[in-house]
Amino acid sequence: MNYHWNWQFFLQQTDDGLRYYEWILSGLGWTTLVSLGALALALIVGSVLGVMRTTERRALVLIGDSYVDLFRNIPLIVQLFLWFFVVPELLPEAIGLWVKQELPYVATAIVGLGLYTAARIAEQVKSGIQSLSRGQRNAGLALGFTEWQTYRYVRLPMAYRIVLPALTSEAMNVFKNSSVTYAVGMLELYFQYKQIIEKTSQVLEITLVVTLLYVTLAFTMNRLLGWVERRTRVPGLIAAGQGGH
Amino acid sequence: MIEINNVSKWYGDFRVLTECTTRVAAGEVVVVCGPSGSGKSTLIKCVNALEPFNEGSITVDGTSVGARGTSLPKLRARVGMVFQHFELFPHMSITDNLAIAQIKVLGRGRDEARQKGLALLDRVGLKAHADKFPGQLSGGQQQRVAIARALAMDPICMLFDEPTSALDPEMINEVLDVMVELAQEGMTMMCVTHEMGFARKVASRVIFMDHGHIVEDDDKDAFFGNPRSERARQFLDKILQH
Numbered sequence: 225m226n227y228h229w230n231w232q233f234f235l236q237q238t239d240d241g242l243r244y245y246e247w248i249l250s251g252l253g254w255t256t257l258v259s260l261g262a263l264a265l266a267l268i269v270g271s272v273l274g275v276m277r278t279t280e281r282r283a284l285v286l287i288g289d290s291y292v293d294l295f296r297n298i299p300l301i302v303q304l305f306l307w308f309f310v311v312p313e314l315l316p317e318a319i320g321l322w323v324k325q326e327l328p329y330v331a332t333a334i335v336g337l338g339l340y341t342a343a344r345i346a347e348q349v350k351s352g353i354q355s356l357s358r359g360q361r362n363a364g365l366a367l368g369f370t371e372w373q374t375y376r377y378v379r380l381p382m383a384y385r386i387v388l389p390a391l392t393s394e395a396m397n398v399f400k401n402s403s404v405t406y407a408v409g410m411l412e413l414y415f416q417y418k419q420i421i422e423k424t425s426q427v428l429e430i431t432l433v434v435t436l437l438y439v440t441l442a443f444t445m446n447r448l449l450g451w452v453e454r455r456t457r458v459p460g461l462i463a464a465g466q467g468g469h
Numbered sequence: 470m471i472e473i474n475n476v477s478k479w480y481g482d483f484r485v486l487t488e489c490t491t492r493v494a495a496g497e498v499v500v501v502c503g504p505s506g507s508g509k510s511t512l513i514k515c516v517n518a519l520e521p522f523n524e525g526s527i528t529v530d531g532t533s534v535g536a537r538g539t540s541l542p543k544l545r546a547r548v549g550m551v552f553q554h555f556e557l558f559p560h561m562s563i564t565d566n567l568a569i570a571q572i573k574v575l576g577r578g579r580d581e582a583r584q585k586g587l588a589l590l591d592r593v594g595l596k597a598h599a600d601k602f603p604g605q606l607s608g609g610q611q612q613r614v615a616i617a618r619a620l621a622m623d624p625i626c627m628l629f630d631e632p633t634s635a636l637d638p639e640m641i642n643e644v645l646d647v648m649v650e651l652a653q654e655g656m657t658m659m660c661v662t663h664e665m666g667f668a669r670k671v672a673s674r675v676i677f678m679d680h681g682h683i684v685e686d687d688d689k690d691a692f693f694g695n696p697r698s699e700r701a702r703q704f705l706d707k708i709l710q711h
Contacts, residue, residue, distance in 0.1 A: 362519050363556035367570035367622065368546025377569055381560045458560050460604025 233426050234433075244420055248430075251416030252437055258333050258412060259402045259441070263395055265338030266345050273342060274349025275375055288346060295343035300336075300404050307336040308408045333405040341398055348390045352383030385456055392449040396442040403438075413437060470495045470626050470657045471516055476525035478511065478681075485511050486522065487681045493626070498658045500668040500689075503678035504704060509661045512678070513628050516659065517541075517548045530625055546574050549619030553631040555611040557603035557618070563590065564599045567618050575622065582621075589617040593647050609640025616647055626657035633664055663708055669693060677701040 234245040242250075277288035295303070312320040323332070356379055364374035384391075403414035417434045421427055471493040478486040485508050493499045501509045514520040516527055518534050518541050527534040532544055557566050567586025571577045577585070590596050593613040595606075603611055612632055619627060629648065633641045645667050652658055652671035662668070668675055668689065675692040677685035677700075685692060685701045696702050 357554070357556075359552055359554050359556045360558070362514075363550075363552060363558070365519060365541075366517055366545055366548070366550035366552075367618070368542045368574035369570065370542050373573060377573065378558055382558075385560065456560075458604060459602040460606075461559055461602075 227428060229429065230426055231429055233424050233429070236424075238423070244424070247416045247420060248413070248433065248437070251411065251413035252441075254330065254410060254412040255399070255402050255414075256441070258330060258337060258405055258410060259399045261330070261334035262337035262341055262402065263398045265334060266341035266394075266398070269339060269342035270345025271349050271380070273346035274353065275380070277346065277350045278353045279371070288350075292343045292346050295340055296347075300340050300401055301407055303340050304333070304336040304405060304408045307332050329408070329410060333402075333408065333410050336408075337398065337402060337405060341394065341401070344394055344397075345391065348387045348394065349380075349383060352387035353379050355386055356382055385453075385458065388449065388453050388456075392446060392453075395445045395449060399441045399445060400438065470497075470530055471659060472526075472528045473512070473516070474526045476512070476515060476522050476527060478508075478515065478520070478522040478524075485681050486515070488525070489678075489681075489683050490525075491676055491683055491686050493657060493659050495626075495657050496655050497673040498652045498656075498660065498671050499674045499676060500672040501659065501661045501676045501678060502663055502665075502668070502704070503684075506680075507678040508681040509676075509678045510630050513630050513659060513661050516628055517545045517550060519550075542574065546570070546622055547625050549622060549624035549627040551612070551615050551619055551627070551629045551632045553635050555603070555608070555615045555635075557611055557615055559603050561602070562599070563595070563601055563603070563606075563614055566603065566614060567621050570618070571621055586617070586621050589620050590614070593617045594643075607640060608636045609643045612636065612640075612644045613647055616644075616651070620651075626659070627651070629658065629660040629662065631661050631663075633662065665693075665705075665709060677704065679704075 234248070235243055237243055238247060273288045273291055276284040277292075279285065298306075312323040314320070315323065353375075360378055360382070361374050364378040365371070369377065402412060405412055406415035406418065409415075413434060417430060420430050424430070473489055473491050476486055476489045477484065489508075489512055491499070501513065503509050511520055515522045516529065516534065522535065529544060529548060532539055534541075534544065557563075558569070561569065564583060564586055567590060568579070568582035571582035571585060572579060587596065587599060590599055593616060595610055595613055595617075598606060598610065598614075603614070606614065616632075632648070633644050636644065641664070645664060648658070648660070648667065649671055660667075660672075672689045675685070675687055675689055676683055677687075677692070677696070677698070679700050684698045685696055687696070692701075693705070696705060
């Protein structure tokens with residue numbers, strides 16, 4: 225192998241005065257910010273949509289179902305382009321201008337990635353709720369809970385436990401999917417990776433390092449949610465997937 | 470206490486209840502029996518509006534169940550219900566199962582709700598299990614907790630929907646004992662059950678249903694002594710044979 229390994233280049237100065245490793249760290253920071261922001265947004269929006277789709281109100285079910293159909297069937301990169309370039313044009317002029325000039329890129333990236341992921345989380349939350357017996361809802365109602373209270377105290381706490389493994393892999397996906405936001409100009413890890421390859425040609429070193437960083441991010445998420453899973457395990461239930469009886 | 474007048478219900482074209490009329494007076498224990506699919510569970514679920522009905526009226530303590538302005542959560546909070554599959558909340562400790570609705574629905578304080586729950590748990594003989602979770606109890610124990618959970622709301626009457634049908638035989642009596650005690654204390658009860666021993670012991674009246682009709686609605690002694698309908702006689706023969 226004739227490749228000339230050079231691990232030192234990470235310490236070299238770049239054009240903008242920073243060193244290459246600082247570019248990577250900065251990319252890592254943006255990746256983490258976009259991913260966590262998108263994940264938080266996706267959990268909120270996805271849960272609301274998931275609940276809507278299990279209610280007995282047709283309009284709510286229709287809205288939830290349409291959202292999921294729409295957002296799951298458009299590629300993520302196209303959705304990001306839509307949010308960055310098309311949506312601002314459709315807004316009233318003043319707001320569109322503000323979005324284009326004032327709103328930080330990262331906010332738009334979080335919205336794009338978050339709303340995409342929300343469709344997937346909505347699907348999981350829905351299947352979690354539907355896996356519970358109808359008797360659980362009835363028991364809540366019979367005690368005087370409102371429909372909403374049966375979600376809040378009875379159904380969602382079990383549904384989240386049941387779908388936690390699926391949510392874990394979704395959370396890991398968000399970190400991996402965040403790399404797509406480089407296409408709309410986010411200076412995140414993948415963007416920095418591309419940039420460093422162009423400047424230095426040290427392809428192997430930087431690829432290994434970036435790979436390792438993505439793996440570490442996803443793995444950390446995995447461990448973190450594994451811990452949550454153990455913490456919320458219900459005594460006496462052999463598999464969380466049993467939901468009652 | 471509970472007045473059911475000419476109640477009918479359809480699932481699409483299929484008629485599950487046909488002009489059912491009966492009443493449960495305060496302090497009465499009424500047992501509802503009949504073959505599976507006869508509509509007895511559906512009827513009892515209509516009483517606290519877990520199932521809607523299409524025609525007729527039901528009033529509970531003067532409140533019309535089907536009327537537009539009726540607050541169903543308020544009504545249901547006053548009517549206790551016990552289910553075939555217990556339906557304790559699996560992610561909550563027994564104490565929390567007993568306290569949650571007192572706190573969230575009745576607005577009682579945390580301590581008060583816990584005290585009340587523990588007192589009732591003691592009454593059904595399960596005080597030692599307060600900190601366990603439903604999945605750690607046997608079926609009979611879970612059903613006793615479920616009764617205590619309903620009682621914690623200070624209900625004006627209790628509905629039982631086949632409370633012992635999902636239990637192993639040796640656990641049935643521990644649940645029936647609690648129900649008998651409750652009946653003897655004067656609780657108004659409507660019980661869907663096939664436990665004829667329980668009916669003989671504490672029922673005031675027995676209702677027999679078949680194909681969505683109330684076929685018999687009789688005094689306990691009249692029902693067991695000499696049921697008027699052929700269908701009820703066949704049914705009793707079958708379940709009392711052994």
